[in-house]
Amino acid sequence: MIAALCESHGPPESLVLRDLPDPSPGPGEVLVAPSRVALNFFDTLIIANKYQVKPPPPFSPGGEFCGRVVALGDGVEGFATGQRVAGYCAYGAARSRLVVSAEDLAPVPDGLSDDQAAGLFITYGTTLYALKQRGQVRDGETLAVLGAAGGVGLAAVELGRVMGADVIACASSPEKVAFAREFGARRGIDYSTENLKETLKRMTDGRGVDCVYDAIGGAFSEQALRALAWNGRFLVIGFAAGEIPKIPLNLTLLKGCSIIGVYWGAFVKREPEAHRENMAQIFAWAANKTISAHVHAVLPLERIAEALNMLRDRKAQGKIVLAVPQ
Template sequence: MKAVVVEQYASIDQIALKDVPSPRIGPGQLRVRVEAAGIGFVDGLKMEGRYQTKDPLPFIPGTEFAGIVDEAPGAPGGYQPGMRVMGMTRSGALAEEIVVTPEALYPLPDGVAAEVAASFRANYLTALYALSARASLGAGEQLLVLGAAGGTGIAAVQIGRQLGARVIAAASTPDKRAFARQHGADAVVDYTQTNWRDTLKELTEGHGADVIFDPVGGEISVQAFRSIAWRGRHLVVGFAAGAIPALPFNLPLLKGGALLGVDLAQLPIREPEVQKRLMSELTAWLVDGQLKPVVGRIFALDDFREAFRTMQTRGALGKMVVRISK
């Protein structure tokens, strides 16, 4: 089968598509023919060996996928060949086939395209977990989304609207701000401007943001926290800008505010019931059309490098997806 193979931790330009043997299927496992894989920020870090955990070499990157069950001896988890699934795994999704345990899978509802499913689960579950289970975002509250045109950002814009909040999208370019508006943001702010906090103050009529969804990090995070409303909640989602900010402790005191961590990787282990509930909520919205997840750009498998480069050069609108098989 064809697969993207990381033989040495390296930049995307040095990573190649190879012909490798199909993965062997073990007891309790099943084989999925991958139709599409989503490219996540973490995948880029893992390839370069810059993520907090290192995958042993060689490895096939890719943590999120959608496809069709191809082989399921003993029907683990009730899965049968021919069933459509979406999955999340530690690695291996950028390949024509993947072998997983049933816990990695979730049935894919009819009518949902593989490209949508491959870009849906991680970002939308992160957004819903953060906004609902962590921040208890209420209808009518003001939500500020940083990096709002990125993969998790645009999911937070849509989920914020779905939960009834007023969404203010912060992004660096006119195209990104237009994209956020197109997907439901009520207002936008250019957070590369030095006076962006004044604009935010005007947009919230002096109230500040009740909830801040922050996948960006760096100095912007501390600036954003300074604009939080009384009893506001700042969600620590990621550090796309690279630097991990440090918050002076007097700020939460003065603002009556809270800093809340969000880690999707720990959700199935620490709060499996919450994950189950949130996934059913998301799939119900997906099936009845209340939620139309954004697919950024779709690339052919041969062009996987371009998908990574687009994301890594801050050029992506939404999540990048690689189409693997029809």
């Protein structure tokens, strides 16, 4: 098999392609031939040893994929060789053969392309968990999405709309705001030119927003928190801006608001049944076109450095997917 490997921590350009022996599935495991591997912002961090998950080199980046079942380990039921599946593995997917636990796989419904199915687990899985289990977003509430044109941001725009929220897309250019509005945001803010706090307050007639979905961090986090309504919820998704903000905790007291961490990987392990229910709903919505599962670009595996740089530089509008040779 061919694999993109991080043999020593560094930038995307340090990744190499290697020919490796094909692995074999153990008990409860499935050998999959990924045709598509979806990348995420955290992949740029994990290869630089700046992420909370720190696998020892050599390892492959890529935490989600779509492909076909090649072989089943002992005790695996519910899957068959040749079946199309999608799955999640935290890291290690950027290769032509991959062994994963059967519990981390889901069948791909007809009518859903490999490109789309590859990117549903992490971005949409994280976002549905954030909005449903953590933020408890309700019909008619106002949801502000920071980084609304990126992978998780676009998922938040779409899922927020499906859940009945009034979505305000917040992004770093008018083009990105317009793009997010195509997917269900009713209003938008270009926070490169507009004051985020003041504009959010003005858009809600001074009341403030009910929920903030923040995958960006940096200076915009506190501005968005200050725009929360009474009993508002601030969802901490990630820090694509590179800076972990230091929030004055007196704001939570004065506003009666909550700052809520969203750690989807831990949720998957601790609450597997709720995770499976979430993913079943996401795949159903994607198959019937309720959500778009928009893919920004599909690049061949050998261009993985270019793909990761697009994510690092925040140039992606939607998912970045790798095509893996079979």
